[in-house]
Amino acid sequence: MRLGGRMAAAIEVLADIEARRRPVADALKDWGLAHRFAGSGDRAAIGNIVYDALRMRLSHAWLMDNDSETALVYAVLLRQWGFTPETLAAELADDKFAPEAPDLAPLAARDLSDAPPHVQGDIPDWLVGSFEAAFGDRWLSEAVAMAGRPTLDLRANTLKATRDKVVKALDRSGAVATRLARFGVRIPAGEGASRLPNVTAELSFQKGWFEVQDEGSQIVADLVQPAEGQQVLDYCAGGGGKTLALSAAMNNKGQVHAYDADRKRLAPIIERLRRAGTRNVQVHDNARDLATLEGKLDTVLVDAPCTGTGTWRRRPDTKWRLTEKNIEERLDQQRDALSSASRYVKPGGHLVYITCSILPQENGGQIERFCAENPEFSPVDSLSTWTSLFGADAARPYSTDGTSLTLTPGSTDTDGFFFCKLKRNA
Structure with a gap:
């Protein structure tokens, strides 16, 4: 699938989530079962678009002055995936599956700092008081951090392997030791369409060397x-x-x-x-x-x-x-x-x-x-x-x-x- 088809699929999944109020994982799984022609790379890219759109749903919608699924998907590509309006238009120029672009003028004209604080932090407005009680004047930066992509974290099982042994076994995935957890191993989140490795398919996982754990x-x-x-x-x-x-x-x-x-x-x-x-x-x-x-x-x-x-x-x-x-x-x-x-x-x-x-x-x-x-x-x-x-x-x-x-x-x-x-x- 080309980018336009992936965007269209993400719009379809987002609409399903909104209409049926269902978990995102279920919606993505059902889409994949109904579209078996999509490869693993396609499914990963579609999932990334959907998750990125949901993490920053409020700020995307405010900057686009449009809360439609199409607007959210375009905002993901333009705000998070490094495209400009020009490079994105060029990428989609001859893609017959590309969704019609919404009005992009508001995105260029609006400044997120003018948005209400809960929009800047991408949290429900009724939770602002709880965030303030928890974090004081740092609540907004904490909310913003919670809208980023997570890493893939693992714990070396010291009953069977050292952390260094696990890092070496997963070096092709970019695995490194965590900064805090004494036996933790971290694989970076990646950007854009990049997908995290399926570490549970690794022989080292089957041997019990590590567990997936934040x-x-x-x-x-x-x-x-x-x-x-x-x-x-x-x-x-x-x-x-x-x-x-x-x-x-x-x-x-x-x-x-x-x-x-x-x-x-x-x-x-x-x-x-x-x-x-x-x-x-x-x-x-x-x-x-x-x-x-x-x-x-x-x-x-x-x-x-x-x-x-x-x-x-x-x-x-x-x-x-x-x-x-x-x-x-x-x-x-x-x-x-x-x-x-x-x-x-x-x-x-x-x-x-x-x-x-x-x-x-x-x-x-x-x-x-x-x-x-x-x-x-x-x-x-x-x-x-x-x-x-x-x-x-x-x-x-x-x-x-x-x-x-x-x-x-x-x-x-x-x-x-x-x-x-x-x-x-x-």
């Missing part, structure tokens, strides 16, 4: 600081990314219990554990199986269900579907998860609360509420742990008191994550 997720697992021989519970384990990281950090010694109330989310963990060579993990899909663990565990990790606002770079469609009702539902689920998980922490043990959200009501607000209702728990200093792990000169997350940390694309060049460690008084 650097931020690796960092918060590091901050848990599990020790060999400890008893640990990953209470909302999901697919097992943090469970695997905790197990490797413990060198297969001690015990990690992985539990999730959603059996479908938990199902992939079995194959991942096998591939990773993990031997100290017990998987539970029934809360009754945890009864014997009450009051006995050194560390309980609650990676709570959340709005996922910290992952907007990877899932930009969710940015525009989020509602206040969604937040309220997540707040209730987080309260329940914290309350339920806390019973397994032994005196002197730790309860760790993590979300992939940057909204303060899901993060610091939940910690304040929980500690007020459970005075036997109190936050511990996490910023000093950050410094000891990553160095005094390393990039730092947001922290108002040193106990809770918020990682962001703007501050740590990772997805957004919140971390707070609580100690249960003896």
Whole structure:
């Protein structure tokens, strides 16, 4: 397919997403199944256009003075892919599948600095207050950073390979060591139509040398600081990314219990554990199986269900579907998860609360509420742990008191994550 056909396909997918209010991944998959003539490069390019359009939907529409799917696609090519109106017109001149160009005059005449702040930051206007509460006068730069393309991050599985070994195995993909995560490997996002490699097809992946995991997720697992021989519970384990990281950090010694109330989310963990060579993990899909663990565990990790606002770079469609009702539902689920998980922490043990959200009501607000209702728990200093792990000169997350940390694309060049460690008084 030529560029014009790819643009037309992206317009079709964007219209489908808007009309049916469906996830972008589903819309792209269905388009590919219905158009099997499109090669892998075509599908990657179409996906890039769609994702780029959704990440910067508000600013594209404002600058174009047009919020149609066609206008958004043209804005992607002109604002993000390096085309000028002249070079783009030349590229599409004899392409019979190229969509008719919208009026491009507004794009040349308008200055984004004149747009409302939420448009400049490409976030829903009703979330500006939450961003200001989280980041103060830096909220706009943080919002802008969350509209960029994400990298592909991996974690070297130290049970089977060193990070250097993984970097060497993936050198043709441009893999490098991450700046912060101790065992992280990063592949740059690329530009324009370029596609990320399918690393799960690599022999080194099949051998269990690495797992796909955002650097931020690796960092918060590091901050848990599990020790060999400890008893640990990953209470909302999901697919097992943090469970695997905790197990490797413990060198297969001690015990990690992985539990999730959603059996479908938990199902992939079995194959991942096998591939990773993990031997100290017990998987539970029934809360009754945890009864014997009450009051006995050194560390309980609650990676709570959340709005996922910290992952907007990877899932930009969710940015525009989020509602206040969604937040309220997540707040209730987080309260329940914290309350339920806390019973397994032994005196002197730790309860760790993590979300992939940057909204303060899901993060610091939940910690304040929980500690007020459970005075036997109190936050511990996490910023000093950050410094000891990553160095005094390393990039730092947001922290108002040193106990809770918020990682962001703007501050740590990772997805957004919140971390707070609580100690249960003896």
